[in-house]
Amino acid sequence: xxxxxxxxxxxxxxxxxxxxxxxxxxxxxxxxxxxxxxxxxxxxxxxxxxxxxxxxxxxxxxxxxxxxxxxxxxxxxxxxxxxxxxxxxxxxxxxxxxxxxxxxxxxxxxxxxxxxxxxxxxxxxxxxxxxxxxxxxxxxxxxxxxxxxxxxxxxxxxxxxxxxxxxxxxxxxxxxxxxxxxxxxxxxxxxxxxxxxxxxxxxxxxxxxxxxxxxxxxxxxxxxxxxxxxxxxxxxxxxxxxxxxxxxxxxxxxxxxxxxxxxxxxxxxxxxxxxxxxxxxxxxxxxxxxxxxxxxxxxxxxxxxxxxxxxxxxxxxxxxxxxxxxxxxxxxxxxxxxxxxxxxxxxxxxxxxxxxxxxxxxxxxxxxxxxxxxxxxxxxxxxxxxxxxxxxxxxxxxxxxxxxxx
Numbered sequence: 001x002x003x004x005x006x007x008x009x010x011x012x013x014x015x016x017x018x019x020x021x022x023x024x025x026x027x028x029x030x031x032x033x034x035x036x037x038x039x040x041x042x043x044x045x046x047x048x049x050x051x052x053x054x055x056x057x058x059x060x061x062x063x064x065x066x067x068x069x070x071x072x073x074x075x076x077x078x079x080x081x082x083x084x085x086x087x088x089x090x091x092x093x094x095x096x097x098x099x100x101x102x103x104x105x106x107x108x109x110x111x112x113x114x115x116x117x118x119x120x121x122x123x124x125x126x127x128x129x130x131x132x133x134x135x136x137x138x139x140x141x142x143x144x145x146x147x148x149x150x151x152x153x154x155x156x157x158x159x160x161x162x163x164x165x166x167x168x169x170x171x172x173x174x175x176x177x178x179x180x181x182x183x184x185x186x187x188x189x190x191x192x193x194x195x196x197x198x199x200x201x202x203x204x205x206x207x208x209x210x211x212x213x214x215x216x217x218x219x220x221x222x223x224x225x226x227x228x229x230x231x232x233x234x235x236x237x238x239x240x241x242x243x244x245x246x247x248x249x250x251x252x253x254x255x256x257x258x259x260x261x262x263x264x265x266x267x268x269x270x271x272x273x274x275x276x277x278x279x280x281x282x283x284x285x286x287x288x289x290x291x292x293x294x295x296x297x298x299x300x301x302x303x304x305x306x307x308x309x310x311x312x313x314x315x316x317x318x319x320x321x322x323x324x325x326x327x328x329x330x331x332x333x334x335x336x337x338x339x340x341x342x343x344x345x346x347x348x349x350x351x352x353x354x355x356x357x358x359x360x361x362x363x364x365x366x367x368x369x370x371x372x373x374x375x376x377x378x379x380x381x382x383x384x385x386x387x388x389x390x391x392x393x394x395x396x397x398x399x400x401x402x403x404x405x406x
Contacts, residue, residue, distance in 0.1 A: 061387035105166035112139025116341035138187030166209030210307035340403030
């Protein structure tokens with residue numbers, strides 16, 4: 001292929017990888033054909049386009065758990081994304097997959113998140129209920145295939161099939177073989193794009209996408225503890241009652257009996273990430289050896305995920321998630337802020353839907369005569385792209401009173 005002729009010997013990413021890995025020289029291509037880069041593989045080019053996009057920069061001021069202005073050291077959606085990408089790349093390297101593809105999928109996986117995290121998504125989903133709802137994964141696809149406006153010849157970023165497949169299916173297939181949604185109706189944005197560039201919604205995604213998906217779990221299960229300790233919602237004593245963190249804390253205290261609480265927490269974080277990552281590598285290596293896929297397509301056709309936690313670690317991870325849900329995500333202070341953020345998103349949707357002229361130029365053109373479904377989706381696109389800070393600023397511009405999220 002052209003990629004092999006141009007780039008095969010010059011060391012820009014066409015390095016040895018396992019037979020089951022995605023090979024950039026054999027990519028299924030882009031929706032709009034482009035001349036290949038002489039210095040980057042298609043997956044490296046995807047990663048670079050993602051990093052230079054407007055949507056990537058907006059992640060800096062989007063909530064992970066704590067609203068950004070609550071403290072400079074809490075994770076934002078951007079710092080979370082960078083942590084996910086680092087872990088995904090480490091997993092891909094260990095499994096001899098394409099590191100650049102795993103990184104690209106990790107970097108783009110949260111593009112569709114609204115301001116104020118899952119609170120904003122829930123509010124928009126309810127507001128959009130009459131028009132197909134709102135799903136952040138489908139919104140990520142809309143961002144990279146329609147909403148980014150950077151190129152002269154196409155809308156979106158024109159990413160490769162493999163990156164888009166990983167974005168859409170990193171958590172597994174969306175339909176059965178007959179096309180029926182496995183977890184309810186498949187969002188229309190995903191179905192529409194798949195009709196143009198078949199993403200094979202009934203099959204598993206690549207190992208690179210699976211690396212990105214489990215890296216997301218590893219990252220937030222660890223850094224949410226760190227943020228919870230920093231916010232004072234969690235304590236090390238509380239973690240003594242949770243299997244995996246308790247085990248790690250015992251080891252830290254035995255080795256460093258005089259260590260202060262802050263450093264003890266940091267030791268917990270780094271050791272937990274290492275334990276998760278090493279468990280995934282060991283488990284995935286064994287599953288790959290058992291199933292013996294000889295190509296990326298055989299990975300997709302395997303009928304099961306290969307990059308997973310061991311059974312014991314999966315139980316530990318489930319226990320940790322339940323602990324975080326009870327003690328942090330549903331903490332009264334977090335819920336208070338969520339209620340105020342929910343009001344901001346709902347208020348903004350209502351005012352933009354009632355009068356699209358309240359939106360900036362470029363968003364409102366033609367909406368005063370548009371069908372409700374078109375108008376609603378345009379409002380959702382505009383709202384979903386907002387940062388926390390911009391949403392608060394807009395609410396203050398349009399309403400006499402804006403909730404104080406501090």
